[in-house]
Amino acid sequence: MRLLVRFLFISIMAGVGLAAGVLLMVPAARALTGAIRFRSGHAVVELDQLSLRSLVYDRNGKVMATLHAEENRSPVSLSQVPPQVVDAVLDVEDRRFFHHPGIDIRSLLRAGLTDVNTGTVRQGGSTITQQLVKNSLLTPQRSVHRKFREAILALRLEDTMSKQQILERYLNTVYFGNGAYGLQAGAETYFGTDVGHLTTVQAALMAGLIRNPQGYDPIRHPEAARQRRDVVLDEMVAGGHLSQGDADRLKLEPLPIKVVNPSPPDDYFVEEVKQRLLDDPRLGDTATARYNAVFRGGLQITTTFDPDMQQKAQQSVRDQLPNSDGQFTAALIAVEPSSGAVRAMVAGADFASAKYNLATSRGGSGRQPGSSFKPFVLLAALEEGHGVYDPVDGSSPCTVRVKGYPPYSPKNVEGEANGPVTLLNATAHSINCAYVRLGASVGLDRIVDMASRLGIPRSKLTPLPSMSLGTEEVSPLDMASAYATIADDGVRHEPRFVEKVVDRNRHVVFEGGDKGKQVVSAQLVREAVLAMRAVVQYGTGTRAALSDREVAGKTGTSENYENAWFVGFSPQLATAVWMGSPSGNVPMRDVGGIRVFGGTYPAAIWHQFMAGALQGLPPLAFSAPNPDEIPPPEPLKVAPPVRSRPTTSLSSPPPARPASTLPAPTPTAPPSVPTTATSSPPTSLGPTSTTRPRRRPPPSTTNGNNQP
Structure with a gap:
């Protein structure tokens, strides 16, 4: 009965559609503010930009993550779509697409008769142009009035766009279920492949989903999906695009058994990139504009992330952090001094269970650096x-x-x-x-x-x-960034996670970082580096020393052993390592059998990471300060000692060669220091x-x- 009513409705609409078109032209245009523009007295349909997903890449060009709002869509050109995919879609949805002006009375009548005769909905009553109008411009309500507006706008759209443009837009617009909008996302979701690699039987399943993505979902409703796919294969035979023998053989092919949905970013680095872009005024003046740019704008986001360094960072934490049943953890972040680029970041044990970023302290205040x-x-x-x-x-x-x-x-x-x-x-x-x-x-x-x-x-x-x-x-990022300034001879670069952003039109939104600013004189920094090199040569941070290159740094331990740090650098890389409790300030008086200082586990983590991260890079030396500009020591009067204690070598100048195998940081022999109180x-x-x-x-x- 329902099919008979549908057939009668199609017949009536076919008879009165053209006559009513002129009368309804004006009210239809008025009802679609923003969808129609008037040029020289004629209504011209304009489609809004599609919502496109953004892709996040590492520094080597490999995709790290996909960012999208409610629509996961990646557009493709018609030239990228295989012929069998186009044939499958047109055969089942609009076989006369290239021969009608936007509406097809003949196809309406034929579809109605076919549906009545077979007792199933085999063919669509709307053309592809009408479907595009419906998906892009109209509300989902069903009414005769809306159907007429759909037909009128389809005619106008054909005046505005070519057949190829309409088909391309349609294939990028249709919903295939499971969050996939457009052919590319559909191919990835159901078959884990690119649209260009879809086979004929896969194309038939995809084409069959267009009519009812939920009802023909191959995972939830496999039998309905199989029947619908076979209908498409039969239509391809009827359209002359497939032999009956091939169709029969393809009907034996299995359906996909799971979907490959792009999971939301489960990575601290990607999350930091996302949050920084949402705060970046270069992507929009308002929070809404920036959100739309990031999640609907089709951006290509190249980050500073180095996957090789990241692997070494994670391995260093795993190897050197003692087992404490999750009570204590470590954070690590590495910054390139010459650019401010963040190359690696270990920000917590598990992003899925703890979103708080221990490396950047986003959303928190940080930890005492000691x-x-x-x-x-x-x-x-x-x-x-x-x-x-x-x-x-x-x-x-x-x-x-x-x-x-x-x-x-x-x-x-x-x-x-x-x-x-x-x-x-x-x-x-x-x-x-x-x-x-x-x-x-x-x-x-x-x-x-x-x-x-x-x-x-x-x-x-x-x-x-x-x-x-x-x-x-402060955060480890704060410390690594500040030490990177010291490593770069006092030139300050803002830390950055993003290298380049390109919009959907392939225009570069921004690229690179700041040029750097001299904030402290190079001479002063080089003098400070002498002292910071002594830390790893014979001071509190000897565990951090590298045998093949010069490094400098400083240990840090907060009161009651609640936070332990080692922050250091070579000329090419500055890295901060923090260790403590992710849940708050918990004393580390007995972790792995020892009290935790910055020179223990944090220095060991730093050492292993830097040894691996710098492997293959030339062992650069620090620039020495001008000895003539180092002021001679001045006399100091001190308070009488509080208690008698033998003086140690701490009050003496550094030896010519301390116990460490690395040379002492003495470009010139230090002057003698008065020690008599x-x-x-x-x-x-x-x-x-x-x-x-x-x-x-x-x-x-x-x-x-x-x-x-």
Whole structure:
């Protein structure tokens, strides 16, 4: 009965369609604001741009991920579609497509008669042009009025676009089920292949899905899908595109048993790329515009991701991180100093179970870097006129007083260094009291300024007396980026995850990063590198040393062993490694049988990763500072020792060749350092810059409370 009613409706519509067309032209146009434009008094149909998926590539051009909203679509040109696919679609949907003007009265009548005679819906009543209009311009409601508008717009669309353009657009528009829009996505979803590789039997299944993607789903409804596929094969025989024998043979072919849906990005790196693009004003002035560009704009996004380095990073964490039943984990991020490109990132144990990115701290505040913050204090002191061979009082315990803050009384880890120590050795052996006094003397505002210039976001820096020991909360990305500035002779590059973005029209939206900005003089940075090389040569970070090349870095351990760091670099790569609890600050007093310092597991992870990541690259040396510009040490008066303790080699200049097999960082023999304490009251608790001019004007301050 339903088929008979449909046949009568088609007959009536065929009889009155042309007569009613003229009368309905104007109201139809008015009802479709935005779909029709008027040119020289004639209505011209214009189709909106298709929603296209965006592809994310690694630096080698391999697809990493697919980004799309509700429609997973990748357009193809008609020339990419095999003839058997076109034949299958036209034979079952619109055999006279190339012979009608957009509507086909004859096909309407034939389809109705066929459906009535067979008792099944074998052929479509609408032309491909009408289907395109329906899918692109009209609401899904069913009514006679909408059917007439569909026919009128189909006629107009044929005046606007060629048959080839209409067919190409149609094949890229139709829905094949399971989230696949267009032929390419359909081929990937059901057969895991490119549209150009579809076989005849696969093409028949695809063509059969167009009428009812849910009802003919080969996974959920295999018998219905098989019957529909066989109908298409029969129609291809009737159309002269397939022999009956071939059709019978193809009907024996199995159906696909699973779909290959592109899963949402389950990768920390891709997620970071996505979030940064959604924040990038170059992709749109509003959040909505940027969302549409990323998920519907058909972008080609080339990232800075290096898959080989990533594999080495993950392997290093697996090999060196002790088993703690998931209580503790590690994060690693590697930045190219010359460009700011992020090459590898280990941001957590499992993205599926924990979306929080431990490497970038997106959505969080970060972790205390401990003594890995000290190079920023050192550079602030060097900029004030001090030298790496200047002595500073390292006696412990110590109390510093900064105006506006309560007294701060830290101590050295083991109570070392009751007396003066060079800045170089205070860095190598991470002597807390030396650095707290140094920071108070230099000025907290200057430390904030230096750290922010190097790459630590100013919003994360609060000028407290404890900041010299790394009590601010930062991310591994912050630290790796700041150390990359040091590695590149004081040239700052913003860290970046994206190398290039190309839009759907193959226009480059943006490419590359910034040109870099000199934020600290190369001479000062090279002096600081002397001290940071000493860390890995004979200081707290010897586990990080590489036998075949020069590296520099700094260990860091926060209070109560809650965070452990090693951050370091070669001239080609800067890497930060953090270890701690992903759920918060949990002491690491017994992990793998030891208390965790930055020089233990983090340094071992860093060593293994850098050894692999730099393999094949030339072993570049650091540029040496100009020895004539290194200030000679100035006298220091120190407070009397608190307790008697034999002095160690920490207060001596570095030996010509320490126990490490690497050469000591001594471009010139360091001047002797006065070590005799005087009985007169100390003039300061750290080096002063009153005995010689500063090398450059100090950074400006905003108020007397050391606020940035």
